[in-house]
Amino acid sequence: MSPAMALNEQRSKDDIPESQYQKGVKHLCEKGPLLEVPKKYILPACERPTKSVEDPDVVKPSLKLPIIDFAELLGPKRPQVLQYLANACQQYGFFQLVNHCISDDVMKSMTDVCGRFFDQSLEERAKYMTTDMRAPVRCGTSFSQTKDTVLCWRDFLKLLCHPLPDFLPHWPTSPVDFRKVVANYAEETKHLFLVLTEAILESLGITESKEELEEFGNGSQMMMANFYPPCPQPDLTLGMPPHSDYGFLTLLLQDDVEGLQIQYQDKWVTVQPIPNAFVVNVGDHLEIYSNGKYKSILHRVLVNEAKSRLSVASLHSLPFNCTVRPSPKLVGEENPKRYMDTDFGSFLAYVSSREPNKKDFLESRKLQ
Template structure:
């Protein structure tokens, strides 16, 4: 029945999909989701998870880490809460951080204004090259993905900032200034949180923190247009993040869901807070003690949504391996060493699914 509803909507030229979902919505005045975005029945979000997540919310709230408490006399207790969050959920909400509310609000605002630019302006940065310092696109890989994502994105490499900032969009006029300030602030926040995570693992003397100071940082601004049939598609399918930590900023519209105990849980946005999640690299480095967790984005019929993810890891030329301090006879090495080249080769050759790349790095244990 859903496919019948697409009649008249599936003669869209392939080139039109490359221009993004927002352009498709504006051009086509869509009242149905084109077939290219319709997931197989088994992969669709159920209506209950989209429309009635409140029961789950009342019973399960993401751990909240108070940044101010982390820097105060209660640090030992907060470190324990942080360890529990990384082990049991792979996610937590970070509140009372040091970033000014104006910096946070301006980042969401300028991201929204970028996606409001005419297509000709956004098209300057559209490329399928995953190594590009600036990449505007829609699905993860428009050329390989069987089903496309109901989102548009802008990816920016951020570190070292002076190297990349001149390549960033010059429009809106305040874009570089606002995003540059936000990138620097989130980098600092990441370093302080990562220092606490290392301490929670019992690894205070590792030189890895120095590597993080010069580590990779990639920003992804996401725009999810309102969707006429949100139960047929997803903004982003289930995946885990490449890197050590992701700091996610959301507007007030719900959409992010994490998988916990085989259920999809909607993350309630907290104003001026960050949703922080463990990435694949931290799972490898912690030798499996801290888990990267599947998450996805659902869309809705009424409102568009904007989010900004800041992904942090070691420099691109570094190798990630389990910390020797977390490997012993009782806890043998569980992951192969890996690097960015291996990751790019993997994702460039196939359609990324769930935690497939991380699974490919696991060591077979007897």
Template sequence: MSPAMALNEQKGKDDIPKSQYQKGVKHLCEKGHLNAVPKKYILPVSERPTKSSVEHSNVVKQNLQLPIIDFSELLGSNRPQVLRSLANACQHYGFFQLVNHCISEDVVRRMIDVNGRFFDLPLEERAKYMTTDMRALIRCGTSFSQTKDTVLCWRDFLKLLCHPLPDLLLHWPASPVDIRKVVATNAEETKHLFLAVMEAILESLGIVEANQEEDDNILKEFENESQMMVASFYPPCPQPDLTLGMPPHSDYGFLTLLLQDEVEGLQIQHQDKWVTVQPIPNAFVVNVGDHLEIYSNGKYKSVLHTIVVNEIKSRVSVASLHSVSKTENLYTNDDAILCCVFPMSLKGETLTWYDGLPPRSIDNFDTLVERFSVQYATSWSHCMTSASLASLQQVDDESLHKFIDRFGHIVVQICKLNPKSMDELRERTKDYIQMEEMSRFRNKVRQKSDKQEGSTKYEPYKSDKRHKSNKCQLLLKRSRYGRYTPQMANHTTILKETFNLEVPIKLPLMKPPRSGLDAAKYYKYHCGIVITQKTVGP
């Protein structure tokens, strides 16, 4: 083939509409019978997997035998020795293989088989569950993060939320016909295995001791946490040295329990080298997640790992990811851990700012906090609190009835009350509202009567600012209905009535301003609130 013909063929391979990529790499392989990797999947040279350890010394050619933990021995007299092996695996590898566990070989085999058959379904069937919504209960997609990846990965996936299982089961795919039953069985048994392994890990950390009833409370915290099954399919790749099944990453949760078929593909970073994990039939590959590294105060390591593909066989794996859905308190002074946790709390513009920090510009957590505070501390908007009610004013031409409704709506929002909680306040102001409405009605009648008689326009009573010190005399000049007009039922009175309902008061979260700013101007928003402020520096 001439160079020109080869160039035209490669151009034709790359001329693929963007919509086709979103349908998955398996669809591309089936439709185009690819002989070359499309340009969208080709990694930069520095990020590609290497062919041999000769070319790059940081890649080990031979496979790695991960530490093996015999689950059956954890339940016997040899438990202390197994716990030491478990601690060593989590500390120095971040991975281990779990054998002789409580899940039968038949359940494992059927789990791998049914997920392989799902990816064999026609595209029309799989497309029913394709979405880019990260919050979807079920999501079928491609690559690693298909909406953000500039270079796509040679992988299709199916993600199923599994907790609470009875509520989610009916949302799962109906094809293949046995997928719900098989995955549900595996999810339940894997959850029990996760709890047993977590108990051993906590014991190896010295957090709990064996056979103590009080330790059950700690373990119960993990029972209702999130679980997600992720099935991945990696088709044969014509040029496996140009792309990856998944890029180097660490898992976000506490633990990941991985089932895989006999095809190699998982690589982990061990002693600064990429090594391939040798599959063991019917074994779980268990790895430490970011949550567990933080929970262990950095003792157990969440290790980078990646997936390589091959040009001969497809590969199927199923991961059970177990994460913590609630906020955990972090008690540590370790700068590395604090700096690792900090970006997990960022999103949007703040995360973009963090990602844009120059390399090696942060050497400790105090520096990171200082730079973040200078960038954002004085730009945060203050959320409304109960103290904010003091600023609510009845505007001109606003009836007391409308003002009470507006005031009550804001109280419910701020204090998280049931709307019925405001019924007592409305009942207390009922007489005020009725009298004001009667006064308004009398004013309208008088205005209409004056117009018919050709007299001058009637002006409703307005308090004279020059005589505020003598309001009683002004009110005496009015009829008895004047006592119930808005001048007497102002927002101060309504606040007093509200606080009699014992509405919880939430003071605003005070943030220190940037150095050099006018502190008086910065705290103007908080005038009238009794709260101890941190001294503002010059």
């Protein structure tokens, strides 16, 4: 092959117009052979996922997260399961939920319809592309693709879900069954979240929780479908950089392709997928609400050269207009208030003014 032909077949890391990045990673891959990661996606050497085997921060084995059996949580073993739940939230900030109330068919339909959304033409996906973080529907690539120095190797579709009648008319109409499937899934995950939240409050010793549960019942729900295309150089980039989730609890549905890593004992470890299980993690709001007893943990997403990966995160919290603060029942002389009150507006103002970095926002809420 002549040098000229080689240059035509493989696009340079630097010759992609800036406007093309706004159209997502899948669009870049669809335009032709992409044998190198474009410069815009390459992380500084110290932030890349693959390091030398001598590096003490690299852990090869996968991590088996604590497993919470939802059926047992609702049965006579509830006291023991609540203790397992408390330990998982304190020591890992993550757990896998099995034997839950959402059927395999509902979960499979959700991943299937999201996959079909990303399989559509750019013209169809572009209808929902915007950099407005407040948009009820947003298709994009990085969290703030106009400000982020390095972009994520993923495309996402964000949907606001509660109250459902308010947001459903904004959702995509293609695929034709998209609204029906996603609405059903959103309602079922909302119910599951409320049952889990009641258990979490109980595990914190907050038993008179009717008022709190009513607030969560009227709380926010946001769905984030993530598509991670195969990557020609997965050691140079990430599907998502290290971050914690803004919210109370996240319920993650993922396919069987490994990718999720959490920071455990200062090391990055890969979470083993369990078929038809949810990966559930503590968000920043729960860390604040528990006055630091339960921790939101840094996590990131790897990509790979051979396979694409699909996940759907259902993020739940208090209403967007609500103030989040440590529960008064968890604050006292021996356990002083550790976080200042916060709200969604403060969060948006913070992340809109700078590039998000790890747990910076939560750190800014801590009282010295």
